[in-house]
Amino acid sequence: MRAVIVEEPGGPERLAIGDVPAPEAGPGEVVVQVAAAGVNRADLLQRQGHYPPPPGTTDVIGLECSGVVAEVGEGVTGVSVGDEVCALLSGGGYAERVVVPAGQVVPVPAGIDLIAAGAVPETYATVWSNVFMLAGLQPGETLLVHGGASGIGTTAIQLAKAFGATVITTVGSAEKAEVVRELGADVVVNYREDDFVQACEQAGGADVVLDIIGGRYLAQNVASLARGGRIVVIGMQGGLKGELNLGALLGKQGTISATSLRFRPPEEKAEIMARLVEHVWPLIEAGTVGPIVHRTVPFEQVADAHRVLEESSHVGKVVLEMGA
Known part of the structure; x- marks a missing residue:
């Protein structure tokens, strides 16, 4: 599958599109076909070589995504193939597919589209x-x-x-x-x-x-x-x-x-996501709060997305859109 790879630590020009093995869902996991991935400051640090992922996590950058469930692992309940979801990740969002612990996968709130949902989980x-x-x-x-x-x-x-x-x-x-x-x-x-x-x-x-x-x-x-x-x-x-x-x-x-959200264990992340669905999703669905998307950038132009964050000229989030 296609994914953003960092050829060597450095500036945005070090980002490239490459081929990596597609993930498979293990017990308690979900594979998401990625539609969009939010771009975060932590992504820039990882690209520069200053923020390595937790042990056992993919080297592919990306701490949040939205998309469609492509596969569910053994023991997963409450989510099915074809569901539109957004997910909090330890890494891997800048790719066509990502595997996620099921507790970190939640429905897209009603009232926002699938692309904007890619800007929600991490922030x-x-x-x-x-x-x-x-x-x-x-x-x-x-x-x-x-x-x-x-x-x-x-x-x-x-x-x-x-x-x-x-x-x-x-x-x-x-x-x-x-x-x-x-x-x-x-x-x-x-x-x-x-x-x-x-x-x-x-x-x-x-x-x-x-x-x-x-x-x-x-x-x-x-x-x-x-x-x-x-x-x-x-x-x-x-x-x-x-x-x-x-x-x-x-x-x-x-x-x-x-605190650091990325290095928390899956159980803690699952609890946080459950609280969001309970307390915040109704506010998003009512239009009281919502993601502020400054710019949507095609997946192939990921370097431009990183440059926008480095310039600090944006308001809200920059989102990578996977496209067809």
């Missing part, structure tokens, strides 16, 4: 598992989300507002600021010009901080917290290391967590 699972399951964001609390125009950011803004929270977010341009306000952000900070710590202090502090930046923002994130605030670090775009003033954290009675 929605990341936001739900971190903002709601781990940090426990409650109605009436305040969420600070960095990178509000990203796939994670646009998802977090919509979900937080849908569940009754106030949202403060950072963006890098006036154009992006306008978009995130339309999505419901209450306070928008252009990080190139203004101080998000001050914005949080004026709002009484952030109860939850969803941070894709990492080291560079560590001290500022702590300063932004309300009493009892929770910081969840899910990315390191701003570096691996930062200086932590434990006195400041103690003063806020705050906590810091760091």
